Amino acid sequence: MLQVEHLCKSFGGVAATRDVSLAFPAGSLTAIIGPNGAGKTTFFNLISGHLRPDSGRVLFEGRDLVGLSSLEIARRGMARAFQVASLFPTLTVREAMTAAVAAHQRRSWSLLRRFPLEGSRARAGELLELLGLAGKAGVVSSSLSHGDQKLLDIGLALAMEPKVLLLDEPTAGMGPDERWRMIEKVHQLWQAKRLTMIFIEHDMDIVFKYAQVVQVLKYGAVLAQGRPEEIRRNQDVIDAYLGTDHHLALAGEA
Numbered sequence: 517m518l519q520v521e522h523l524c525k526s527f528g529g530v531a532a533t534r535d536v537s538l539a540f541p542a543g544s545l546t547a548i549i550g551p552n553g554a555g556k557t558t559f560f561n562l563i564s565g566h567l568r569p570d571s572g573r574v575l576f577e578g579r580d581l582v583g584l585s586s587l588e589i590a591r592r593g594m595a596r597a598f599q600v601a602s603l604f605p606t607l608t609v610r611e612a613m614t615a616a617v618a619a620h621q622r623r624s625w626s627l628l629r630r631f632p633l634e635g636s637r638a639r640a641g642e643l644l645e646l647l648g649l650a651g652k653a654g655v656v657s658s659s660l661s662h663g664d665q666k667l668l669d670i671g672l673a674l675a676m677e678p679k680v681l682l683l684d685e686p687t688a689g690m691g692p693d694e695r696w697r698m699i700e701k702v703h704q705l706w707q708a709k710r711l712t713m714i715f716i717e718h719d720m721d722i723v724f725k726y727a728q729v730v731q732v733l734k735y736g737a738v739l740a741q742g743r744p745e746e747i748r749r750n751q752d753v754i755d756a757y758l759g760t761d762h763h764l765a766l767a768g769e770a
C-alpha cells in the first residue's frame with residue numbers, strides 16, 4: 517500500500533537518501549533503524565511531504581505523492597506525529613483533541629456546511645480512552661508529563677484517521693520504564709486501529725521486541741531489511757553499529 521521507489525535526496529554534497537526502495541504492506545509495523553546521520557528522519561521528511569526528493573516516487577495506494585504538500589499527504593491518510601500538543605499550552609487535553617477531531621471532521625462534513633461538534637467531542641473522548649489519557653482530559657496540555665505529551669501528539673495525528681502513521685522516535689527522552697510503557701501503548705494503538713505504522717527507534721530492545729519488519733539505513737542507503745531475528749544476526753548491521761552507543765544490544769544478542 518505504501519511503496520517507495522528509488523528515492524534520492526542530497527543536501528549540497530551530502531547524499532542523505534540514496535536510491536531507497538522500500539515497501540510497507542497494509543497493516544504492517546516497521547521499525548527504521550540506523551546509526552546517527554543514516555538518513556532516517558530525512559526519509560520520513562521525504563515520504564510525508566516535508567521535503568521534496570531529488571528523484572524517486574512515493575506510491576501510496578497506487579498514486580505518487582511526490583510534489584504534494586504535507587497537508588495534502590496527511591489528508592490522503594499518511595499522518596505523522598509531531599510535537600504539536602505543546603503548541604497549544606493553554607488547551608486542556610480534551611479541548612486539544614476535540615479541536616483536532618473537529619478540524620478533520622469539518623473538512624469531511626464541509627459539503628453540509630456544518631460540523632457536528634457533539635460528534636467531535638464523542639470521538640475525541642474515544643481517542644483519549646484508547647490513549648489512556650481519559651483520566652487526564654481536564655488537565656492543561658502543558659502540564660502533562662513528557663510521555664503523556666507524546667501520547668497526545670500521537671492522538672492528534674490519529675484524529676486525522678490515518679491509514680499510515682509515522683512516529684519519529686516515540687520513546688526519545690524517556691527513562692527505561694516510561695519507554696516500555698510508551699511502546700506498549702503504541703503497539704496497542706497499532707493493533708486497535710489496524711494501521712500501517714512506521715517508527716524510527718534507537719532502542720534495539722524495543723525494536724526487536726515490537727517490530728514485525730526492520731529496515732536498516734546507513735549513509736542514506738538501505739543496508740538490510742528483514743524480520744527482527746534476521747536483522748539481529750546480520751553481520752553488516754552488527755558492523756554498522758560497532759563503535760556506536762547502540763551496538764551492545766545488537767551484538768550481545770547475536
Ligand SMILES: Nc1ncnc2c1ncn2[C@@H]1O[C@H](COP(=O)(O)OP(=O)(O)OP(=O)(O)O)[C@@H](O)[C@H]1O
Pocket residue numbers: 527530531532550551552553554555556557558559
Ligand atoms: N536540512 C538539512 N541540510 C543539510 N544537511 C542535512 C539536512 N537534513 C539532514 N542533513 C544531513 O543528512 C544526513 C542524514 O540526516 P538525518 O537527520 O536524516 O539522519 P538520522 O538517521 O535521522 O540521524 P539521527 O539518528 O541522528 O537523528 C546527515 O548527514 C545530516 O547532517
